[in-house]
Amino acid sequence: MTEIYLLDYGAGNVRSVVNAVSQLGYTLKEVQKPEDILKADKILFPGVGAFGQAMEALERKGYTEALKAFVKSGKPFMGICVGMQVLFEGSDESPETPGLGIIKGRVQRFTNTDKSVPHMGWNRLLIAKEQSLIQHTAPHPKSLAQQQGIDHTQVYYFVHSYAVPYSPAQQQWTLTVTQYGNEQFISSVQLGNMFCTQFHPEKSGPAGLALFRAFLERPVTTLPLGEHPPVGSVVYRDIPLSPRDYFTTRVVACLDVRANDRGDLVVTKGDQYDVRDRETADGDVRNLGKPVELAERYYREGADEITFLNITSFRNIPMQDLPMLKVLQEASRTIFVPLTVGGGIRNITDPDGRSYSALEVAGEYFRSGADKISIGSDAVYAAEAYWQNQGRKLGNTAIESIAKAYGAQAVVISVDPRRVYVADPSDTLHHVLETKFPGPNGERYCWYQCTVKGGREGRDIDVHQLVTACEDLGAGEILLNCMDRDGTNSGYDLELIADVKRAITIPVIASSGAGRVEHFSEVVRKTGVEATLAAGIFHRKEVPISQVKDHLDQSGFPIRHMVP
């Protein structure tokens, strides 16, 4: 019986990896002590979080030497993300901490002058090495990449700010290269039985599951790393920098979740945040389906990401009863694209007086299967405190603590702004835009006021202040709603979105107002957002996700096609 071990140092969501493997009919044992590493037949190492924390955790648990020995022994090893980065000599993310040093080279930060950082989304793999023809014995041998389950016509999910730049010095190790903006980096390494990916197969849908299948089904053989392939057995390809990358526009399905008056947890949808059905006598919360069922449907239909928002999170619920924990646990069993959860990510106190920090609440969600958490109200309070502190970091906000522990890419800020018209920019101290859509009294200017508690309370802070503060505090992405457009089907608020996009360099998800496929291409073309989100049109089956993607494709924007 092959013993396949999972190496987890407790830094984030490894549940998806475990779920992916169990969907394929395999079980993983967990490494508990260094000896487990040495006796394993295969090791799966899904690194999460920051480079330094990963290395420190390996050191603390006494795993470093055993891990090096295992990889060098040439038994099947699969590392993911930071699980690949630690094989290199070091990382600019944690300059003081050396890596395992098995592969020469250093992990470096992407530049954000031509693109958003983190690199968050789906991208292609360009094959950098092949078996040479002289080594082929079978009539149709699989390429090296195919042996690992890679399909170069597919795209895979990446989420990282640091990567190893591709250079011929690492040619021997580099299986695939990926281009993001004008940078090329190593997206997978392979030598003998060692195979690691910078992307996340467990979040790459059916295409990603194929990589696990290849790893799990591989016979247990040893191919020590020192024994290089014979000269001429491998050919290396030149990968010229292309004028454009194949980074796709993400299409995100959003599920607003709450209990209806009977206490059932339902997916609901508001009109400008009002989720009660005014046309029925009881005026109950609109019920558009069950959270996990609907999310599964969107996964099958090709959603690149799924976001769950607990929209009544301001109520006091005991930590262990948080309704979204169970939703995440179930959804992550069958859905293999990134899952975000929002609503109630803040310090909470249980009715019995026990307190949990926002970091602990987030940790509970990550362990339940979330890849990212989204912070709404608490981000507004943090930004207010940041500006009161003269635009300096505070060190104690939820954004900072969660980004430090789980990485910036795990922290999304959900913004709920509404338009406030002014006749003249001097009427307010806030960041003002000139608008093409004048206000009720002909006002030609407006600013966007941030709200908390699901739009119930307006605050004296504008969106510009909010997003710049949150970016500095360490957030990795902005989910930009708009209360005026929510549920209207009238298209995204392009003025708001373009203004936010110009202000920051982290990715932006455009949200609120999508009604037709043209709205999606319009917002990408006119604002350059990395992702588009919709809720109502998907829930009501007015526009299928596949139609949105076909339209984006025809409009010249790369998208992820579903594996047939």
Ligand code: 1PR
């Ligand atoms: O403040 O950190 O507890 O988070 C609460 C979260 O719940 C926030 O992300 C907030 O946006 C969300 N929320 C609270 N109340 C509502 C509501 O609708 N009454 N939903 C709400 C926000 C907006 C989007 C929606 C898009 C697209 N819903 O999530 O999905 O507008 O809709 P459309 O395509 O149908 O136009 P915290």
